[in-house]
Amino acid sequence: MYEEELLYLRSRGMAPPAPLGLHPYLGGGLPANLTDHIEKYRLGFHGGLTHHSPFAHGFPGDYLKPPVQCAGFPGPGLPGGKTDPRIKVRLENETLWSQFNKFGTEMIITKLGRRMFPTVKMSVSGLEPNTKYFVLMDITPADDSRYKFQGKEWVVAGKAEPHMPGRLYIHPDSPASGAQWMRHPISFQKLKLTNNNLDQQGHIILNSMHKYQPRIHIVAAPDLVTLHWSTFNTFNFPQTCFTAVTAYQNERITQLKIDNNPFAKGFRENGQLRSKKRSGGTSPPAGDMNTSAPKATEGATNDATLEKRSRLNSVDSGDLDASDDERPSSSMSVEKDLGDEKVDVESPPTPPPPFLPPPPIIKSEVEDTSPSLVSPLVSAASMMAAAAAGVAAVPDHTSRKALTPPTLASIEPRLPLHDASSILSPAATRPCLPSPTYSTGLPGSLQPHPGMPGSSLPYPYLYYSHMMSPYLLGRTAPHLPPAPPTSALDKAARDMYAGYPTYLRTPPGPHHHSSLPATPSRPAPIHPYSYTLPPQVQAANL
DNA sequence: TCGTCTCCCACTTTTGAACAGA
DNA sequence: ATCTGTTCAAAAGTGGGAGACG
Numbered sequence: 001m002y003e004e005e006l007l008y009l010r011s012r013g014m015a016p017p018a019p020l021g022l023h024p025y026l027g028g029g030l031p032a033n034l035t036d037h038i039e040k041y042r043l044g045f046h047g048g049l050t051h052h053s054p055f056a057h058g059f060p061g062d063y064l065k066p067p068v069q070c071a072g073f074p075g076p077g078l079p080g081g082k083t084d085p086r087i088k089v090r091l092e093n094e095t096l097w098s099q100f101n102k103f104g105t106e107m108i109i110t111k112l113g114r115r116m117f118p119t120v121k122m123s124v125s126g127l128e129p130n131t132k133y134f135v136l137m138d139i140t141p142a143d144d145s146r147y148k149f150q151g152k153e154w155v156v157a158g159k160a161e162p163h164m165p166g167r168l169y170i171h172p173d174s175p176a177s178g179a180q181w182m183r184h185p186i187s188f189q190k191l192k193l194t195n196n197n198l199d200q201q202g203h204i205i206l207n208s209m210h211k212y213q214p215r216i217h218i219v220a221a222p223d224l225v226t227l228h229w230s231t232f233n234t235f236n237f238p239q240t241c242f243t244a245v246t247a248y249q250n251e252r253i254t255q256l257k258i259d260n261n262p263f264a265k266g267f268r269e270n271g272q273l274r275s276k277k278r279s280g281g282t283s284p285p286a287g288d289m290n291t292s293a294p295k296a297t298e299g300a301t302n303d304a305t306l307e308k309r310s311r312l313n314s315v316d317s318g319d320l321d322a323s324d325d326e327r328p329s330s331s332m333s334v335e336k337d338l339g340d341e342k343v344d345v346e347s348p349p350t351p352p353p354p355f356l357p358p359p360p361i362i363k364s365e366v367e368d369t370s371p372s373l374v375s376p377l378v379s380a381a382s383m384m385a386a387a388a389a390g391v392a393a394v395p396d397h398t399s400r401k402a403l404t405p406p407t408l409a410s411i412e413p414r415l416p417l418h419d420a421s422s423i424l425s426p427a428a429t430r431p432c433l434p435s436p437t438y439s440t441g442l443p444g445s446l447q448p449h450p451g452m453p454g455s456s457l458p459y460p461y462l463y464y465s466h467m468m469s470p471y472l473l474g475r476t477a478p479h480l481p482p483a484p485p486t487s488a489l490d491k492a493a494r495d496m497y498a499g500y501p502t503y504l505r506t507p508p509g510p511h512h513h514s515s516l517p518a519t520p521s522r523p524a525p526i527h528p529y530s531y532t533l534p535p536q537v538q539a540a541n542l
Numbered sequence: 543t544c545g546t547c548t549c550c551c552a553c554t555t556t557t558g559a560a561c562a563g564a
Numbered sequence: 565a566t567c568t569g570t571t572c573a574a575a576a577g578t579g580g581g582a583g584a585c586g
Contacts, residue, residue, distance in 0.1 A: 108579085111548075115577070148545080195547085208546075246547050247580090254579070263578040266553035 086126035087218060089235045092185045093121050096260060097239040103252045104154055105242035107212075113192030113203040117261045120214050120240055121187040127178025127218070134219040134227050135171040135181060137188050139204050142211040142241055149249035157209070164197055164205040168217070175222060195246065206244040213241045 091097060096118045097105070108114045120137060127133060141163050148157035169191050173180070194203040206212055216235045221227040248254040258267040 117578090258579070261578065263554060263556095263576085265555080265578085267579055 083231050084126070084233050087233050088125045089122050089216060089218070091120075091122050091237045091240070093118050094237070094239065097237070100253060100256055101239040101241065103250055103256070105240075106245045106248055106250060106253045107193055107206075107242045108248065109193045109195040109206050109208060109244045109246060111194060111196045113194040113196075113199070113201060115189065115192055116214075116242075117257055119187055119189040119191070120216070120237075121185050121189075122216060122235075122237075123185045124181050124218065127182055128220070129177060129179035129182070131178050131220050132175040132222045133178055133181055134174040134217075134221050134224075135186055136174070136217040136219065137169045137171070137191060137214060138166055138217070139193075139206065139212045139214050140166065142213045145211070146207075147209050147211060147243060152250070154211075154243060154249075160210055161207050163207065163210075167202065167204050169202075169204060181218075193244065195244070208244050208246045211241065211243050213238075 100118060107116055124135075141160060144160045145156045146158045146160050147154045149155075169188065171186060171188065172190065173186075192201070192203040193206050194201075195206060195208055196203075197205060199205055213236055218233040218235070219227055219230045221230040243249075248257070258264045
């Protein structure tokens, strides 16, 4: 779809030609207002694959590292991948996390996606003030076991189920300068967890009754393309390890959530829900909160409990207050001092995974980068490749080599065959797992303009195309020059989009923008999945 | 039978549109 | 006409519980 989009932009005099094989966006061909848009949206990535995959270049191997240090799960910490010793990260709500971790944190996962609580909230230091960074988060399996809650503890219940391809969540403020990131704590409150393997909202897919470890990646990169080949500074906080569940197992965790999450205020002892229950004769849960956690069962009249609860709530509020993620102007606004214990976390060194080397054309654009330091996104691309190859039902007979820019040929052996059935093109069924390559979808007689990439391109191109096309093509920017007379190719490109459902072309609802604002105050998430599911369509209908 | 999952409920918080006033 | 502050309804987010499912 990248080509279609480019054709469209080109037809409006917005996309200057680029040398063959060079991504036009890399070449600075995209208008600033559009790159600005790109950079303001978060997106979900597909990545990850089983360690059995021949495309596993190391990143997925992290999934099988020794277990992290979680409550009830002794073991060494999951190594991080810190590569810049100057960068320091600390968990802002470390106290709250520790309280949960003490009992074995549980996170509810639902079909439609559920936020994490507590949320990962951290502060960063040691960044270059004027360098742009991406901040990302992913969640990796902590071990290869499935668990069950027996008695009052989690015990291994067998081997883990195959993990879905991992997704990377880009903090919505990305990219931002180091000074901006360091100015205020960074919260991942909007991140959602799901157990829906077919999720198209970009939520992170997890398996119930499995243990996971969130990881933070800080990447110096000015844009998404560069991001793919940049060094990932990876951090993890062992106390943020959690078990994914569809219903809470440990009532102590439940009580902690109720006492700390404002949305669950109704379930507190003095809340109306509990009051109703009590009046109805239902006894409160008998959680033996014999620790620093609030003793909910002692009733709301206990001053000490109230004080403690208040203190905890203040932590929680801060947790949520940092959530202005969807308000770009304030997402890094001044944060109140929570008085929370802050612990500097030095991410333990991780043997940098041998990621898929970047294409030479890209690599030549950046400073010499050791393959071992290349982004997990690259690995994610290879994971997608493996995933797509695994589900590919239609063999590809296209000579990809002939269509692929020569400069990208070096990665060819590691990529699966181009699969026309899994591409995200107007003519193709929208897949759950995007293909690592994509097609123009143009008729064979209509080949791309000279200077455009070939009709089959590696993942990063796909990535951009997914992000931009539906959003940009669905809007008529008033400041754009009128479309010049169109060539057959341009017309074909637009006609192709005419086949899209309306929701893919124009944002639904009364609030959709008729113009393309330079800085939307509340942008809809644009990523390979969000746009494939219109907001008005319930996931249950899928 | 049991463990797990899904859906719905009642509640709280958040968000943004609508409105009034300066 | 523009900006600011307030109000209010809708949307989103919570855990509980009943029932379904394998």
